[in-house]
Amino acid sequence: MRLKRRFASTLLGSAAALAAVAQPIDRAALIEVAPSVLKIEALTPEGRFQLGSGVIVGAGQVVTNCHVTRHAARVHVVKGGVRWTATLQSADLQHDLCLLRVPQLEGEPVRIARASALRVGQSLMAMGYTGGVGMQLSEGEVVALHRYDGSEIVQSSNWFNSGASGGGLFDASGALVGILTFRLRGGAAHYFAAPADWLLARLPIERDFVSVAPLQGKTFWEESADAQPFFLQAATLEQNEQWQALAQLAERWSREAQDDPEAAYLLGLAYDGLKRHNASIAALQRCLEIDSNYVRAWARLATVYKRQGQQQDMRRALTRLASLDPKQANELSIELERQ
Known part of the structure; x- marks a missing residue:
């Protein structure tokens, strides 16, 4: 029993000394970035809707998952009841990242941080339009980081469901570290986000943008x-x-x-x-x-x-x-x- 107490004391001391690992979420910072997370409406040629989420990452530019928009002939982004039309897209289907050009879009771009700087146990906040209705917030933490194609896929305990795909995964300071992408069924912590820094490595140039139209192919996780x-x-x-x-x-x-x-x-x-x-x-x-x-x-x-x-x-x-x-x-x- 004495040995257990001594060990428990060691654990408590280590926890107190390194509480920064589980740095609390800066609510003020997240309030600032929340208006930059938008709802995505993707309309197919047959008239069906696919709902998802997106994040403002540049002037008139919104990132979302390609699996949200790949069947679309038209894409709208919605914020506070206001709807804008995406005129162009640049698709990286394999990595499941689509950048939409949205003229006259109102909103501030978020700050992007590298997923490789994260640590297991670090606090995260997911933001997206789960269910396609109001924006949902899900607090969680890094479960694992998986090396893939020059960065780290972020596995976290931040719950999200249909409609949140393309939404943002933010660190405690409000920096975008991942794009909510997919989940594995049957696991409480099997939620995966594409690293936001893939955008930094693959920022499209003008000729990469084309008209919004259905895409062919699969993402890496499909x-x-x-x-x-x-x-x-x-x-x-x-x-x-x-x-x-x-x-x-x-x-x-x-x-x-x-x-x-x-x-x-x-x-x-x-x-x-x-x-x-x-x-x-x-x-x-x-x-x-x-x-x-x-x-x-x-x-x-x-x-x-x-x-x-x-x-x-x-x-x-x-x-x-x-x-x-x-x-x-x-x-x-x-x-x-x-x-």
């Missing part, structure tokens, strides 16, 4: 299972507890991207599911050699150490986790004590 990015294939296998298949995928991923800590982490997760605990520890340690701040690896390592009866190693892993994500460390320590 591809067949074997053509999707590794992190999406892995999410489905993990959700279904297909540990052997996950191990095979992670082994292949590790060979193809030896500097990606997520591949080693998932290998450790799969080995843990297969009850190959020593192999799991080795894979997780490899992950931490690549990225010593990889939160999910520290959490899983503490869990595996607990199963192996390595109490001192478990406490060390939890203490390190507390320095990175105090909230998760506290929740995990309580859970492990109950086991």
Whole structure:
């Protein structure tokens, strides 16, 4: 009991020292950016409506998801009952980002920040027109960051549903870090946002804009299972507890991207599911050699150490986790004590 108290005290000290990890949302900053999140109405040639959301990112320019507008012959953006028509579009369908040219649009562009600067556990706010009615706010935090095509796909616990696609994911200071894009069914924290900094890397020039018209093709997350990015294939296998298949995928991923800590982490997760605990520890340690701040690896390592009866190693892993994500460390320590 004395040891538990001492460990709990260590966790509390780490949490107090690093409370900035869970920096509270600046409500004033979010009030300022909220008017820059708009409703999107996409009208197909057959007269059907697709509803979504968008964010003002430049003078007369609104970003949304291509899967919201790809069947449209006309697109309107709506703010406070006022409707503007998008005259041109520049589509990056593979990344599911469409930039709309909207003349005379009223509103301030938001500030864009890089998703790679985020940390697991960091507070986020999602804004979008869930259900296509009024704007909804959803507070959550970063669950994981997935390397993909020069940036990081943001996985968060910010709930959103139909109508919010194309809306904004903002950090605590009100900077746009992601575009709400898709979710996986069956998971409480399986909400994914395309990194907003993809816009910075691919800002279209004048000749890239064309008239609004239906688009052909698929986004990266709509591809067949074997053509999707590794992190999406892995999410489905993990959700279904297909540990052997996950191990095979992670082994292949590790060979193809030896500097990606997520591949080693998932290998450790799969080995843990297969009850190959020593192999799991080795894979997780490899992950931490690549990225010593990889939160999910520290959490899983503490869990595996607990199963192996390595109490001192478990406490060390939890203490390190507390320095990175105090909230998760506290929740995990309580859970492990109950086991």
